[in-house]
Amino acid sequence: MPTPAEDPADALYALEPDRFVAERAALVAALRAAGDRAGAARVRALRKPTRAAWAVNAAVRADAAAAGELADAASALQAAQEGVLAGGEAAELRAAELRARAAADALAAAAPATDGATADKVRATLRAATVDPAVLAEVVDGRLVREQVASGFGGFGGMAAELPASAPPPSPRADRAAKAGAASAGAVRAGAAAAEQERAAEEERLGRERVEREAAAEAEREAAERQAAEREAAERRERLRVAREKEAAAEQAVAAARGELEQAEAALAARREQLDAAERRLADARERREQAED
Known part of the structure; x- marks a missing residue:
């Protein structure tokens, strides 16, 4: 069975639905932060x-393994259907359907x-x-978004049960009797088939209406979550914005x-120079006084 492509978005579909929107938003934000705007737009969609x-x-x-068997069984069913239309054995179709x-x-059972x-x-x-390759592709990809319904069983519902298995050729008398009975049985089957088609069509309509609802x-829930x-x-x-204004x-x-500190330090340095000069003058004056006293 083909495995889902390596993709960060693939993990979203492994989450329960109530976590999907929040995790999708987080992944979009991460992709945008990484500069991957195209990837962010794809995940957002x-x-x-x-x-x-x-x-x-x-x-x-x-x-x-069960997913792989589903894909293989679908392929075998399609081949059996094509074989019956080409005149093949009904038994193969019955086995493929089963x-x-x-x-x-x-x-x-694994769900x-x-x-x-x-x-x-x-x-x-x-x-x-x-019976639907498009649905099968979504299923095995592991990214199904909506449940699906099929009309009948791929257009072959009950077909295998109605088709006779191979048998030896009948005698002429049995053949005439079989043909006479087949005409009546054919009408019954035609009526039953029409009723089955109507029932299947009604089930499909109801199923699609339910899916649409x-x-x-x-969509309403997603819109509310998106607005939130x-x-x-x-x-x-x-x-x-407020934090940036406060920081500024x-x-x-x-x-x-x-700036005030620098001005104060400059003034202090000037005062220190003045003090040094005054102390030097004082020292000179004392030296001259001492010389005069001597």
């Missing part, structure tokens, strides 16, 4: 995963414990990955005090 999508990402990281479902369930609805979304997403709610982060950043900028004022005070 990363979407927070839903709970079910996070569980799928966690399962892929927890059980790489393997794909087992692979999806095995990887779902973190979640509530029942989320667990159902995890299984639905992994089964969708076995959850996506809208998630922007307010916090603005407050930090204001605190930094303190530097000016230090400079003024240093």
Whole structure:
């Protein structure tokens, strides 16, 4: 199975969803501080995963072997479907479907414990990955953002059960009877297939509506979190501005005090020179007095 590319942003998708936004902001800040503005913009655009999508990402990281089996089973299922359309054996398709479902369930078992609805979304997403290459690519990359649903089982739901296995050619009389019965059975199957398609379409519609509602709610939460982060950043900028102003004022005070000290030291040096001169004059005067006394 291909492993996710080495990327600092990859660690974000290993986090639980409630930590995603704060860690993403920290990573963006670190990249900006390092001068990588393009990388910061790319990370800022990363979407927070839903709970079910996070569980799928966690399962892929927890059980790489199960994720690899899912990818292999999906490839085998696609090959079996193409083989049946080309006139191949239905038994191969049945076996491939069973393997794909087992692979999806095995990887779902590696996901973190979640509530029942989320667990159902995890299984639905992994089964969708076995029939949709785009979903499979997101899953094995470990950066799934939204749960996914598939209409039927890749357009082949129940197909293997309806297709007969290979058998010896029938006798002419049995062949005529089989054809007569097949016409009636075909009509029944056609009606059942139409009903199944309608049911699958309705399930898909309901699933997509649910995903859209959850996506809208998630977008609102992200907007609120983004606004909170922007307010916090603005407050930090204001605190930094005030601190810089205080620092500048303190530097000016230090400079003024240093200037006054230098003036005082210069005046003291002048006073010391005057004192030295006066002491020299005093010494000369004393020497002359002593000479006069002698």
